[in-house]
Amino acid sequence: MKILLIEDDSETSGHVSHALTAAGHDVERAADGRLALSRALSGEYAALIMDRMLPGLDGLSVTKQLRAQGNETPILLITTMTGIDDRVEGLEGGADDYLVKPFAFAELLARVHAMVRRADISERAAVTRLVIADLQMDLIARTVHRGGEAIDLQAQEFRLLEYLVRNTGRAVTRSMLLEHVWKLNFDPRTNIVETHVSRLRSKLARGHAPELIHTIRGTGYIFRAD
Amino acid sequence: MRIRLLHTEGFRVTAIFVAIFAASAAALAVSVLVITDVAFRDQIVQFANADIAAVRDGYNTEGVEEAREVIGQRMAEPGASDFFLLQRNGIRLAGNLAPMPPRTGILTVPGARPRHAILGVAAMLAPGLYVFSGSDLYRANLARRQILRTLIWIFAAALVLATIAGSLVSRSFLGRTDMIAQTCRAIMNGDLKTRIPVRGTQDELDRLSQTINAMLDRIAALMENVRQVTNDIAHDLRTPVTHLRHRLERARGQAAPADYDKALEAAILASDDILALFAALLRIAQIEGGARRAGFAPVDLAELLRQLRDMLGPVADDAQHRLVLLVPQSTVIRGDRELLVQLFSNLIENAIVHTPEGTRIVVDLKEEKDSAIVSISDNGPGVPQEEHEKLFRRFYRQEASRTRPGYGLGLSLAAAITELHGGRHSHHYRPPPRFVGAGILCLVAKKLTVGTPQMTP
Known part of the structure; x- marks a missing residue:
């Protein structure tokens, strides 16, 4: 897909652009906020990846102006590791996701993919049931069945599974899970994600094949039925 | 110093005071002089009028001879005027003054010597017959000069005193401000231990x-x-x-x-x-x-700890630890939810990571008066007393945990979050029998509403 990368540091911009291109995306680069705004208004991009601090017009202002003019292109804001409140401010300003420097490229790719999927109109419609292979999730009754057999899940296990299923076929990182399932915006020292994923896995696997939750080493997990 | 003195506030104040004093002293001197002068002249004129009245009396009853007689008597008397003159058509009949042009009323005539002018009163007894009585103004002038001289001396002495006092005051003021400036310069030069001497006068x-x-x-x-x-x-x-x-x-x-x-x-x-x-x-x-305090909102600590139990309980189980929660139904405080989650997950994780298998970790939320108290304790081996203070320092790591991952920042972060919420943090041994291990005690903020204390195991 076509991505506009707005970053004034040419080295960072080069690295990120290289990673995105390697993942098969068509990347255009801009280094100035004002210029980025006028190009983003064309609406030809599937996603914007934008640094918070930019010459001309800062990333948050660009985001706000785009949203004010009805442009709904998914935006991922990137910031240096300072203020904690920046995140809330960025999301309230209309950004779809927020990533703190430094980040792994796998993290960036996973977040861009998830963000673009969420923005798809077809996906936004209210879903009450999720069905993947022999797994069925009823989002209203909060029940899960596999092969017709009920699986008893705790609330957080249900949220974890829902997030994985909604991102079927796409990698989700540990930090994405911490953010969406547990609302944690910092990295805990213990294996919260690993522990809960492993419990969920064993509950889903009891007497059933194949494995649905796959580990991507060094990155996170992917839900896949193949 | 001498030049700078002129530019000090102390000196300016002194100068203003000296000027005001000088002006009022001068006004006083002038009024004293005027008043004494008027009094002297009044006295002279009074004497003269009395003399003339007596002479006129004599002349009216017994004629010119009696008038001469009265003048002769008066001249010999103490307390009367100095000079007399009785003249007819420009010829002196009695008295000790040369004839003068015929005039009446209060007048000043030149005396025998300069500065000895005579002030007196002249009257007409009969056509061509004039009488004059007056006194030497020299004494009045003398008194005036005496008073003036005294005043000038007092004035000069006061001026000198005021100037000296002013200089001393400003010099001492300057000395102390200099001391402050000197201290500041010493600190600028890197001597951070210097302090300004304090006199103890509380000025x-x-x-x-x-x-x-x-x-x-x-x-x-x-x-x-x-x-x-x-x-x-x-x-x-x-x-x-x-x-x-x-x-x-x-x-x-x-x-x-x-x-x-x-x-x-x-x-x-x-x-x-x-x-x-x-x-x-x-x-x-x-x-x-402290910038995050701006984003404080009501947070239910009990609910937050229950969520943490759900999140970390399985982790504790996997590590062969037991996580026990003792919380009331609801305890609301003002705080930053995200930071509080980080604080407590940090402390619980600490207990999981740093204690041996089989350890029980108890998270306890109590309400005491207007405070909510969260304590996280375990029955592990504990931390020696002498290391308690150091625990909350950045990068501090116990000898035993040096080989485990981490940088010794967890408790510094916990301390910072606790302090942000107005709480105190401490680390202490819990007395037996229930817990023989160590506990991290966190006092967190004032609670907002009173919850029903219902223990949920």
């Missing part, structure tokens, strides 16, 4: 000096903290960076692509660790700055 300068000293103490404490942290960072960062360097050096010598990949992977992880360390330091600094 304005003393209070100013005390305030400046208190400010300097605070700055010194902050600088000490910064210095400590900088040292710690420089020291503690060397280890991970050195490890990273070693890994890369080893990788350079390896030929097999698989080994190469492994070494690179390890190097990336090592640099992530270093970046995480910086992130943690920045977070602590930000929390200690």
